[in-house]
Amino acid sequence: xxxxxxxxxxxxxxxxxxxFILFMIASGLTVILGILDVLNLAHGxxxxxxxxxxxxxxxxxxxxxxxPSGVLGGVVFVLAVLVSVxxxxxxxxxxxxVFEALFLRAIYDRDQVYQLVLTFALLLILLDVKKFVWxxxxxxxDAVYSAINSIPTSELVGLNYPTYNVFVILVGIAVVAxxxxxxxxxxxxxxxxxxxxxxxxxxxxxxxxxxxxTLVFALGAxxxxxxxxxxxxxxxxxxxxxxxxxxxxxxVIVIGxxxxxRGAFVGALLVGxxxxxxxxxxxxxxxxxxxxxxxxxLLVKPEGLFGxxxxxx
Amino acid sequence: xxxxxxTDGETRxxxxxxxxxxxxxxALALGVVALFAIPDVTRLSDSLQLSVIHQGLLFxxxxxxxxxxxxxxxxxxxGHAAFFGTGAYATAVLAKYAGLQSVGLLLLGAxxxxxxxAALVGALSLRHTGLYFALLTLAFGQLLxxxxxxxxxxxxxxxxxxxxxxxxxxxxxxxxxxPAVYQILTYYLTVVVILVGLFVMYRITQSPFRNALxxxxxxxxxxxxxxxxxxxxxWAAFVISGVYGGVAGGLYAVxxxxxxxxxxxxxxxSGDILFMAILGGFRTLVGPLIGGVVLIFLxxxxxxxxxxxxxxxxxxxxxxxxxxxxGIVGSLRSGGVVSTRLRxxxxxxxxxxxxxRSAGRTAERKAVESLSSLRIILFGVD
Numbered sequence: 001x002x003x004x005x006x007x008x009x010x011x012x013x014x015x016x017x018x019x020f021i022l023f024m025i026a027s028g029l030t031v032i033l034g035i036l037d038v039l040n041l042a043h044g045x046x047x048x049x050x051x052x053x054x055x056x057x058x059x060x061x062x063x064x065x066x067x068p069s070g071v072l073g074g075v076v077f078v079l080a081v082l083v084s085v086x087x088x089x090x091x092x093x094x095x096x097x098v099f100e101a102l103f104l105r106a107i108y109d110r111d112q113v114y115q116l117v118l119t120f121a122l123l124l125i126l127l128d129v130k131k132f133v134w135x136x137x138x139x140x141x142d143a144v145y146s147a148i149n150s151i152p153t154s155e156l157v158g159l160n161y162p163t164y165n166v167f168v169i170l171v172g173i174a175v176v177a178x179x180x181x182x183x184x185x186x187x188x189x190x191x192x193x194x195x196x197x198x199x200x201x202x203x204x205x206x207x208x209x210x211x212x213x214t215l216v217f218a219l220g221a222x223x224x225x226x227x228x229x230x231x232x233x234x235x236x237x238x239x240x241x242x243x244x245x246x247x248x249x250x251x252v253i254v255i256g257x258x259x260x261x262r263g264a265f266v267g268a269l270l271v272g273x274x275x276x277x278x279x280x281x282x283x284x285x286x287x288x289x290x291x292x293x294x295x296x297x298l299l300v301k302p303e304g305l306f307g308x309x310x311x312x313x
Numbered sequence: 314x315x316x317x318x319x320t321d322g323e324t325r326x327x328x329x330x331x332x333x334x335x336x337x338x339x340a341l342a343l344g345v346v347a348l349f350a351i352p353d354v355t356r357l358s359d360s361l362q363l364s365v366i367h368q369g370l371l372f373x374x375x376x377x378x379x380x381x382x383x384x385x386x387x388x389x390x391x392g393h394a395a396f397f398g399t400g401a402y403a404t405a406v407l408a409k410y411a412g413l414q415s416v417g418l419l420l421l422g423a424x425x426x427x428x429x430x431a432a433l434v435g436a437l438s439l440r441h442t443g444l445y446f447a448l449l450t451l452a453f454g455q456l457l458x459x460x461x462x463x464x465x466x467x468x469x470x471x472x473x474x475x476x477x478x479x480x481x482x483x484x485x486x487x488x489x490x491x492p493a494v495y496q497i498l499t500y501y502l503t504v505v506v507i508l509v510g511l512f513v514m515y516r517i518t519q520s521p522f523r524n525a526l527x528x529x530x531x532x533x534x535x536x537x538x539x540x541x542x543x544x545x546x547x548w549a550a551f552v553i554s555g556v557y558g559g560v561a562g563g564l565y566a567v568x569x570x571x572x573x574x575x576x577x578x579x580x581x582x583s584g585d586i587l588f589m590a591i592l593g594g595f596r597t598l599v600g601p602l603i604g605g606v607v608l609i610f611l612x613x614x615x616x617x618x619x620x621x622x623x624x625x626x627x628x629x630x631x632x633x634x635x636x637x638x639x640g641i642v643g644s645l646r647s648g649g650v651v652s653t654r655l656r657x658x659x660x661x662x663x664x665x666x667x668x669x670r671s672a673g674r675t676a677e678r679k680a681v682e683s684l685s686s687l688r689i690i691l692f693g694v695d
Contacts, residue, residue: 033444037444038444039444039447039448041584101683102683103631106635107634107635110638111387112389112443112444112447113383113389113587113591113595114591114634114638116389116391116444116447116587117587117588117591117630117633117634118630118631118634120584120587120588120630121626121627121628121630121631121634122627123584123627124623124624124626124627124630125623125624125627125628125631127623127624128621128622128623128624128627129624131620131621132621132624243455243580247451247452247455247580250448250449250451250452251452253448254445254448254449254452258445284463284464287456287459287460287462287463288456288459288460291452291453291456294452295437298437298438298440298449299437302440302441
């Protein structure tokens with residue numbers, strides 16, 4: 001009986017961990033959708049560029065810091081990994097800025113289908129840029145995963161659970177708290193929300209919507225890169241890795257409600273946990289389960305759990 | 314025989330319910346002749362392959378269906394590969410598990426499966442419009458892809474062969490043929506299906522139903538106020554467009570005798586189908602078909618030249634979005650960009666210098682604009 005309970009707990013934790021990664025991707029996508037009214041199909045590629053670039057940055061930083069030894073060494077190592085993730089995500093800031101300022105800005109007033117085609121074109125281009133830079137084979141970095149796992153955390157309470165996943169959950173909580181703080185408490189965040197509620201009115205009181213758009217897009221790219229770097233250590237970076245998170249983010253957005261940060265949070269955790277439970281309960285249902293929830297939500301509450309975003313974060 | 318009619322001071326020709334100006338009639342006749350002549354033309358050169366053009370026509374046919382939604386209701390479906398794949402997989406399943414051999418029955422099965430699937434997906438995703446709709450269709454398409462990939466009964470990532478019966482081949486007219494003959498005969502079958510499909514689509518675009526769809530596309534609320542059953546009409550249009558995809562997919566399976574999830578259901582195929590409509594010109598009837606042939610041909614050539622052919626496709630798309638938003642047919646037809654430019658050039662050859670100058674000015678203005686917006690982004694407005 002204890003075994004079943006432990007499996008259930010481990011699966012739930014796995015789901016929560018995946019949910020946080022999903023939230024980082026979906027939150028950027030949903031905010032871009034809510035404010036710019038653009039469905040960024042290239043978002044999954046930004047995520048996978050984060051993963052590829054993350055491997056490089058991890059390799060460099062770990063080369064400098066060295067493997068962890070003792071309590072202090074462990075803390076330093078974890079901090080170094082965090083810094084690498086932030087550095088990787090920062091690499092994607094200019095990418096997002098260029099995307100918005102150079103490509104998207106020219107076609108806001110055109111038919112929506114052109115925006116879809118444009119982001120689809122960027123997706124195809126990024127796909128081959130990755131192939132050109134990192135080659136056709138998958139890349140992996142085992143050093144980070146095994147080094148962080150050598151630090152005991154869950155073992156202290158008698159559970160055998162990888163420390164890296166605990167690390168992801170903790171960082172995920174910090175990201176969620178940071179995003180809500182940003183949109184609720186800071187001036188820039190309020191300006192962004194004001195633009196989401198009423199674009200013209202925001203312009204009238206002196207907000208530069210151009211700047212807000214660029215900022216939001218760059219923020220989305222940053223979060224996608226952050227998620228990519230966080231997600232890659234336990235697995236490998238592959239060319240096609242961007243597709244699944246992209247489609248699951250769509251599911252998350254539909255469940256949570258278009259442009260709603262809170263909705264993205266609830267939706268991501270829901271999708272993550274249920275998907276992970278399915279792996280033990282009924283393996284073939286793993287892929288279909290998120291879509292089943294989505295279909296259910298669509299039938300019961302078509303506007304999503306939290307409706308549109310703006311008045312509250 | 315064609316009869317002449319005068320409408321609005323223009324001479325038009327009417328034949329089998331199709332009304333066209335002289336120019337359009339000639340283009341139409343040439344197009345039909347070209348479709349039938351392609352197997353002979355491809356024999357002249359090794360770089361032209363019948364199978365490539367055939368595949369282009371099939372995907373283009375799916376794009377014709379998608380165009381009904383895109384052109385009139387202004388709904389962008391990003392999951393049309395779902396219906397293409399449903400048609401293809403229905404054919405494969407019927408051939409393998411039900412032992413059906415006749416091409417006609419297989420295609421009917423594909424149509425039935427695609428109709429059911431479109432009705433289901435439409436009922437769930439048409440509650441929304443705009444990007445939300447695009448996102449939902451994409452999600453449902455990926456769900457089908459995931460199912461095909463995960464079920465061993467559907468062959469997983471290896472896909473399924475369509476080789477029923479003792480002859481290991483679907484039967485055309487109850488007989489088997491040599492592979493080469495089979496390829497050509499199925500091509501002609503495709504041509505006939507496409508002509509019928511285009512004719513039906515033409516009739517739809519001449520009907521009050523199309524006007525209703527246009528009204529819905531322009532302003533939903535008003536359309537509902539004047540008494541149009543908006544939900545039902547859009548749903549009907551969605552199912553029709555899905556059936557086109559299903560027919561194309563069923564033919565694809567019969568022709569290729571093999572289906573893979575990657576080639577039929579993957580979301581990049583949905584993007585391809587949407588792109589074909591835009592490339593050919595989504596404000597026209599035959600544009601998507603031409604877009605399909607051109608795109609598949611370009612991808613095939615690109616694959617031979619470089620392993621980075623997705624990049625090439627992406628760049629073509631960018632050029633299209635910024636330079637030729639009306640697509641190939643839209644830019645070529647009278648009043649389009651190309652013909653206007655050509656007429657100008659014939660009248661005054663020095664116009665080229667003017668164009669170069671205005672292009673230079675535009676580039677300069679854009680450069681200054683983007684520099685100043687970059688400055689504003691970085692340092693703010695002072």
